[in-house]
Amino acid sequence: MMPLSMAREGEPSVIKKVGGREETRKFLESLGFVTGGTVTVVSQTGGNLIVNIKDSRVAIGKDMANKIMV
Numbered sequence: 001m002m003p004l005s006m007a008r009e010g011e012p013s014v015i016k017k018v019g020g021r022e023e024t025r026k027f028l029e030s031l032g033f034v035t036g037g038t039v040t041v042v043s044q045t046g047g048n049l050i051v052n053i054k055d056s057r058v059a060i061g062k063d064m065a066n067k068i069m070v
Contacts, residue, residue, distance in 0.1 A: 004069070048061055
């Protein structure tokens with residue numbers, strides 16, 4: 001298991017665990033980051049990530065990406 005921020009670009013990863021405080025987890029779940037879901041890192045710029053999740057692109061910061069384990 002590793003944080004999403006360390007995942008390779010273009011390689012689909014399965015979400016194993018979403019950490020953080022409850023409101024952070026609920027926010028990430030509302031974006032589609034749920035255990036068992038598939039996420040693909042599209043690009044990384046200055047620690048921020050653009051990811052494909054559930055047929056949409058989402059930009060998240062490195063601190064959020066570190067809470068998502070793949």
